[in-house]
Amino acid sequence: MNASTNKRFDVAEYMERMGQNARVVSSQLAGLGQEQKNHALECIARSIETQTGKILKENARDMASAECNNLSPALKDRLYLDEPRLASTVSGCRQVATLPDPVGEMTQPVQQPSGLEIRQMRVPLGVVGIIYESRPNVTVDAAVLCFKSGNACILRGGSEAFNSNMALANCIRKGLIDAGLSTHCIQLIETTDRAAVDCLARMDQHIDIIVPRGGKGLIQHISEHATVPVIKHLDGICHVYIDGDADIQKAIRVAYNAKARRYGICGAMETLLVAESIAPKVLPELCQQYHDKGIEIRGCERSRQLVDGLVPAIDQDWTTEYLDAILSVQIVDGLEQAISHIETYGSGHTDAIITENPESQKDFMRRVDSSSVMINTSTQFADGFEYGLGAEIGISTDKLHVRGPVGLEGLTSQKYIVSSDGLTRD
Amino acid sequence: MNASTNKRFDVAEYMERMGQNARVVSSQLAGLGQEQKNHALECIARSIETQTGKILKENARDMASAECNNLSPALKDRLYLDEPRLASTVSGCRQVATLPDPVGEMTQPVQQPSGLEIRQMRVPLGVVGIIYESRPNVTVDAAVLCFKSGNACILRGGSEAFNSNMALANCIRKGLIDAGLSTHCIQLIETTDRAAVDCLARMDQHIDIIVPRGGKGLIQHISEHATVPVIKHLDGICHVYIDGDADIQKAIRVAYNAKARRYGICGAMETLLVAESIAPKVLPELCQQYHDKGIEIRGCERSRQLVDGLVPAIDQDWTTEYLDAILSVQIVDGLEQAISHIETYGSGHTDAIITENPESQKDFMRRVDSSSVMINTSTQFADGFEYGLGAEIGISTDKLHVRGPVGLEGLTSQKYIVSSDGLTRD
Numbered sequence: 001m002n003a004s005t006n007k008r009f010d011v012a013e014y015m016e017r018m019g020q021n022a023r024v025v026s027s028q029l030a031g032l033g034q035e036q037k038n039h040a041l042e043c044i045a046r047s048i049e050t051q052t053g054k055i056l057k058e059n060a061r062d063m064a065s066a067e068c069n070n071l072s073p074a075l076k077d078r079l080y081l082d083e084p085r086l087a088s089t090v091s092g093c094r095q096v097a098t099l100p101d102p103v104g105e106m107t108q109p110v111q112q113p114s115g116l117e118i119r120q121m122r123v124p125l126g127v128v129g130i131i132y133e134s135r136p137n138v139t140v141d142a143a144v145l146c147f148k149s150g151n152a153c154i155l156r157g158g159s160e161a162f163n164s165n166m167a168l169a170n171c172i173r174k175g176l177i178d179a180g181l182s183t184h185c186i187q188l189i190e191t192t193d194r195a196a197v198d199c200l201a202r203m204d205q206h207i208d209i210i211v212p213r214g215g216k217g218l219i220q221h222i223s224e225h226a227t228v229p230v231i232k233h234l235d236g237i238c239h240v241y242i243d244g245d246a247d248i249q250k251a252i253r254v255a256y257n258a259k260a261r262r263y264g265i266c267g268a269m270e271t272l273l274v275a276e277s278i279a280p281k282v283l284p285e286l287c288q289q290y291h292d293k294g295i296e297i298r299g300c301e302r303s304r305q306l307v308d309g310l311v312p313a314i315d316q317d318w319t320t321e322y323l324d325a326i327l328s329v330q331i332v333d334g335l336e337q338a339i340s341h342i343e344t345y346g347s348g349h350t351d352a353i354i355t356e357n358p359e360s361q362k363d364f365m366r367r368v369d370s371s372s373v374m375i376n377t378s379t380q381f382a383d384g385f386e387y388g389l390g391a392e393i394g395i396s397t398d399k400l401h402v403r404g405p406v407g408l409e410g411l412t413s414q415k416y417i418v419s420s421d422g423l424t425r426d
Numbered sequence: 427m428n429a430s431t432n433k434r435f436d437v438a439e440y441m442e443r444m445g446q447n448a449r450v451v452s453s454q455l456a457g458l459g460q461e462q463k464n465h466a467l468e469c470i471a472r473s474i475e476t477q478t479g480k481i482l483k484e485n486a487r488d489m490a491s492a493e494c495n496n497l498s499p500a501l502k503d504r505l506y507l508d509e510p511r512l513a514s515t516v517s518g519c520r521q522v523a524t525l526p527d528p529v530g531e532m533t534q535p536v537q538q539p540s541g542l543e544i545r546q547m548r549v550p551l552g553v554v555g556i557i558y559e560s561r562p563n564v565t566v567d568a569a570v571l572c573f574k575s576g577n578a579c580i581l582r583g584g585s586e587a588f589n590s591n592m593a594l595a596n597c598i599r600k601g602l603i604d605a606g607l608s609t610h611c612i613q614l615i616e617t618t619d620r621a622a623v624d625c626l627a628r629m630d631q632h633i634d635i636i637v638p639r640g641g642k643g644l645i646q647h648i649s650e651h652a653t654v655p656v657i658k659h660l661d662g663i664c665h666v667y668i669d670g671d672a673d674i675q676k677a678i679r680v681a682y683n684a685k686a687r688r689y690g691i692c693g694a695m696e697t698l699l700v701a702e703s704i705a706p707k708v709l710p711e712l713c714q715q716y717h718d719k720g721i722e723i724r725g726c727e728r729s730r731q732l733v734d735g736l737v738p739a740i741d742q743d744w745t746t747e748y749l750d751a752i753l754s755v756q757i758v759d760g761l762e763q764a765i766s767h768i769e770t771y772g773s774g775h776t777d778a779i780i781t782e783n784p785e786s787q788k789d790f791m792r793r794v795d796s797s798s799v800m801i802n803t804s805t806q807f808a809d810g811f812e813y814g815l816g817a818e819i820g821i822s823t824d825k826l827h828v829r830g831p832v833g834l835e836g837l838t839s840q841k842y843i844v845s846s847d848g849l850t851r852d
Contacts, residue, residue, distance in 0.1 A: 118813050121791070247848070369453070369549065377845060378849065378851050381844060387538070399839040414829055415797055418808075419801040424684075
């Protein structure tokens with residue numbers, strides 16, 4: 001047996017043990033009351049507060065390696081922790097404690113003609129696997145959401161944040177012990193071996209769902225290799241369509257915000273569609289604003305006839321999630337062509353219409369098949385906190401189980417409770 | 427290029443075209459109103475009624491092949507169609523027309539502090555693939571449920587029912603044409619080539635979900651090979667636990683019905699658990715009843731000391747879904763051991779407790795992690811019609827998306843509708 005076979009064998013064994021631990025503890029976790037869970041969240045919060053110095057020291061080691069490995073400034077920014085960032089993670093942890101506990105919620109009983117009484121009870125999924133990159137605070141954010149929803153979790157962070165994640169996981173373990181709970185409730189994979197990820201994604205018997213959080217490459221790799229169901233978030237190619245019946249000032253304000261507020265989030269607009277009839281009234285001013293902000297505009301032929309200095313858009317622009325200071329602009333005949341453009345090139349994430357016409361609002365709302373359809377509203381709002389979920393473990397672009405921002409309820413399932421006084425079936 | 431490569435290539439092309447057709451028609455289907463859909467269902471029902479003779483003739487051809495191929499009596503019974511069976515399929519089709527249409531349902535708007543108004547709208551999944559065996563009436567049952575929930579569907583029946591399925595699919599096509607709709611709404615795979623099933627299960631770009639209906643072998647094959655999400659129904663190893671605080675007559679009545687009413691359905695009890703304290707009062711009488719019905723009882727040691735003539739149970743009995751006139755019996759110390767037996771050997775399908783003790787009911791209900799937990803009720807009730815879903819495309823033993831009997835709502839998803847009067851994010 002060579003070294004490499006030997007090593008893979010160990011990882012598989014290590015992961016199997018971790019999966020078994022999670023599965024065993026999950027049925028205890030499912031039975032925990034709201035107060036016990038909130039107490040444990042407070043213990044975790046305090047534990048992080050107490051060990052702030054230690055965490056920042058470990059984060060400094062990761063930052064030093066990041067320097068040596070020439071990580072991009074954006075990645076370094078995501079990796080970096082300081083006191084305010086840690087404090088915000090701690091307050092997020094306390095915030096989750098204040099959220100209502102979905103577990104145990106029961107629907108109203110419905111009496112069937114047979115005499116059966118049917119209810120549905122909300123229960124945890126069981127064991128959640130989270131695979132993420134760079135941002136070490138996800139270790140805490142994701143763990144507390146899984147915990148509050150009664151799920152055991154297994155976390156796998158990026159190797160660049162290894163020391164920070166280990167320090168945070170130590171705090172979480174200490175918090176769980178302080179609360180009198182098993183440390184198996186929240187486990188961190190303590191190896192950077194990539195084989196561990198594939199093991200996790202294929203342990204159907206122990207893992208109920210995988211949530212990959214990170215770049216497209218990671219998510220695609222997991223989706224292709226997983227046998228465990230995956231809550232996916234693929235592209236966010238978000239559109240804003242300015243209809244012929246739009247209020248001009250509203251249109252300019254919303255379309256500017258949808259692109260310019262932040263470029264790097266999945267709800268940022270990537271393509272602006274403008275009805276031909278209104279284009280002369282909105283595009284010149286809007287393009288000036290984008291230009292002043294330093295945004296590169298790639299326009300279709302019609303838009304380039306209307307506004308000077310646009311880069312010619314090529315086919316690839318309609319299918320690119322720039323996540324950057326670049327915007328593609330297409331002038332369309334009207335609503336039909338806008339909907340068909342979104343159907344052809346969109347990613348089903350978040351798409352908006354700006355119009356005062358209620359019929360066009362309704363048509364767009366019905367026919368655009370995206371996880372969020374927005375009316376006279378900036379796409380930058382696509383976020384679990386803004387939707388009132390209280391927290392968010394990610395945004396799902398899948399249609400199954402959960403779609404759009406995923407909060408506590410997305411980490412639960414339901415079971416039927418069927419009661420009677422000794423009913424038998426004929 | 428040899429003949430076999432050539433053939434596979436054709437199947438792939440054929441399936442790709444079918445998938446494309448379904449995807450294109452699905453957005454039209456999503457926009458159909460309730461009345462249009464119900465009218466089409468009536469056209470399909472009439473079309474089947476009109477062509478009853480033709481369908482029965484084609485079914486007779488399948489029955490003749492079944493005879494030649496020595497199919498089991500159970501399989502032949504499932505394959506067989508006569509006028510009453512067809513009439514019941516037709517009335518099922520009309521019954522689905524009377525069900526409320528879940529598509530377009532909107533949740534109450536919730537106002538967020540920012541001013542955003544958040545709603546959720548129910549939408550079809552898109553394209554559903556159904557893979558089934560022997561029973562030709564599934565061609566109609568499954569098709570009309572997909573259609574009513576606004577989904578395009580692609581059906582793949584068993585080769586033994588090929589002629590019956592073709593005849594039924596012709597009726598459906600005629601019904602769709604009579605209603606002025608595209609025949610792509612409901613398509614039947616018209617080849618018995620097995621490669622078609624694998625193509626279907628891997629066409630992520632065109633198919634949103636696969637529902638395999640049939641034996642365990644079929645479902646496992648699909649689950650392992652599919653990249654499209656699958657609504658699975660694996661084992662139905664259902665338990666009835668007679669608690670020490672059970673009403674004796676109720677216990678005997680329910681436990682008898684749970685096994686003896688029908689053996690071959692997934693909700694049939696396979697293992698009876700009895701608390702030691704009550705066993706002498708229920709087991710002898712119950713075993714006599716099972717014996718009179720011709721049911722073989724495989725008992726644990728304690729039960730064999732109590733009742734004469736039981737076959738000794740071996741380990742494998744606790745994990746076997748007999749679907750037959752066989753029952754395994756285990757005497758347990760009490761509730762804890764019963765729950766732990768179900769946790770170890772159960773399949774998460776349907777499990778019942780018989781007890782008058784409200785605390786034991788609550789404990790069992792909370793801790794048994796099955797799609798249906800039943801209290802003083804026969805497990806034979808595990809069925810979408812009995813739960814008031816109006817119809818059922820299958821029973822899901824998955825925890826994701828939909829759990830337990832799957833009706834129209836299980837074939838839909840939701841999207842967020844976010845409105846404001848020009849809100850931008852700070």
